[in-house]
Amino acid sequence: MAYQYSASFLSKCRHALALLLAMLGGALLTGCGGSGGATGGEAVKTLTIASIAYPYQGKQVFNGLNGVVIQQGWLKDQLAKKGVNLVFTPVSTAVGGPLINEGFSGKRIDFASYGDFPAAIAVAGGVPLKIVAPVGQGQDVYIVVRKGLAARSIADLKGKRIALHRGRPWELPFSKLVDSSGLKLSDFKIVNINPSATPAALESGSVDAAVLLSDGLLVEQNGIGRVIWSTRHAPADWKMRAELFGRADFVDAHPDLTQLVVDAFVRAAAWSSDEANKAEVIRNAARGALPERIVAKDYANSGIPWRERFSPVFNPAVRTHYRSVADYALQRGLIRKKVDADALIDERFVDKALKDLKLEQFWTHEARS
Incomplete structure (x- = not known):
């Protein structure tokens, strides 16, 4: 990791x-x-x-x-x-x-x-x-992939760089998704940065995906990335x-x-x-x-x-x-x-x-x- x-x-x-x-x-x-x-x-x-x-x-x-x-x-x-x-x-x-x-x-x-x-x-x-x-x-948590990346699921992100601000509430649902998919956090390159810096990192290609709150929807609307998953499709206790x-x-x-x-x-x-x-x-x-x-x-x-x-x-x-x-x-x-x-x-x-x-x-x- x-x-x-x-x-x-x-x-x-x-x-x-x-x-x-x-x-x-x-x-x-x-x-x-x-x-x-x-x-x-x-x-x-x-x-x-x-x-x-x-x-x-x-x-x-x-x-x-x-x-x-x-x-x-x-x-x-x-x-x-x-x-x-x-x-x-x-x-x-x-x-x-x-x-x-x-x-x-x-x-x-x-x-x-x-x-x-x-x-x-x-x-x-x-x-x-x-x-x-x-x-x-x-509150819902979103996974957003950078523009141009063909990934459709968490499995497609294996080995990729994922922006995740460690120790923050949205780390838990991400971890639960990883575990439920038969993967481990060590299967990804975790980049520990603040969400405010994430859009620039996605746009520059410094990271391939990010774990965000509702700001993930703004990233998608601005054409920087695409939402591929959210806790909307997970059990209620997965939400932040x-x-x-x-x-x-x-x-x-x-x-x-x-x-x-x-x-x-x-x-x-x-x-x-x-x-x-x-x-x-x-x-x-x-x-x-x-x-x-x-x-x-x-x-x-x-x-x-x-x-x-x-x-x-x-x-x-x-x-x-x-x-x-x-x-x-x-x-x-x-x-x-x-x-x-x-x-x-x-x-x-x-x-x-x-x-x-x-x-x-x-x-x-x-x-x-």
């Missing part, structure tokens, strides 16, 4: 990381170090939620349920009644997982909406986390997942504040699940990220009904998925300590939110195949 990094790419990453750390450090400090490490009877002055954000019209914007929670303002108002300030901390996609893990480790953030792999790595490293709410039912994670010590010490946070995300999920809000949801999801037509196509390709796409329900596929993540990360040496996936899941807050908001029958509870 080959790991290839260009000097210019690494230089850009180091520069971007330095700038982001400086910017984020100030943002985190503004939140008084998240809850200030408050536990037990200590008063919480600031509650901090970290999530991926995008530059848009001169500012950082939060897409998805985070953006809806901010727009609705309900959580901010409820926390203010308790004398708690709400801070949303923006994190770049380039360094999202590692930076969020560092924030959790240093108790500078209390909650984060981010992906499965980075969270498993944090827990294995001794950072106690809890999944307090799903933030949807998964992101959840609302809470710092376990904060969750256990402040269940009342945690409940408010989960209530807000369930409210945002219900609003987003309404067909009447579909156009606005797509418009907001595209801000600073991808063209609206690509976001809409990704949603349509998923095969998930609109209402179910934003479901916060812990259906069986969630537990199955995190068991797979834990097993894979350990087997591939990404973590050294086994993560107890079942202990990671904390359903009590979503259950109460669904009951209190009278949404118990709003979403289905079964896993999709």
Whole structure:
């Protein structure tokens, strides 16, 4: 298995990381170090939620349920009644997982909406986390081959150079596809680069294929490559997942504040699940990220009904998925300590939110195949 990094790419990453750390450090400090490490009877002055954000019209914007929670303002108002300030901390996609893990480790953030792999790595490293709410039912992963390559399946890519950002959530579905095809990762030349650098690599022929999220559809639309596979045609637990994670010590010490946070995300999920809000949801999801037509196509390709796409329900596929993540990360040496996936899941807050908001029958509870 080959790991290839260009000097210019690494230089850009180091520069971007330095700038982001400086910017984020100030943002985190503004939140008084998240809850200030408050536990037990200590008063919480600031509650901090970290999530991926995008530059848009001169500012950082939060897409998805985070953006809806901010727009609705309900959580901010409820926390203010308790004398708690709400801070949303923006994190770049380039360094999202590692930076969020560092924030959790240093108790500078209390909650984060981010992906499965980075969270498993944090827990294995001794950072106690809890999944307090799903933030949807998964995102599709795409395999794109460069223009002119005749490959039609993963088997056709044997011996080829594949761009795969290692340790990121989309590595798991790719690995499952490889295993299910009777192949091994060592059958490919894995090129470890950030997705933002992938289109140029495909266009120049530096790589033959790439594993991407919905940006794979943009690559195809721009004529740089062609999608040959997606998790649309795989079991539900193959999709890349992101959840609302809470710092376990904060969750256990402040269940009342945690409940408010989960209530807000369930409210945002219900609003987003309404067909009447579909156009606005797509418009907001595209801000600073991808063209609206690509976001809409990704949603349509998923095969998930609109209402179910934003479901916060812990259906069986969630537990199955995190068991797979834990097993894979350990087997591939990404973590050294086994993560107890079942202990990671904390359903009590979503259950109460669904009951209190009278949404118990709003979403289905079964896993999709």
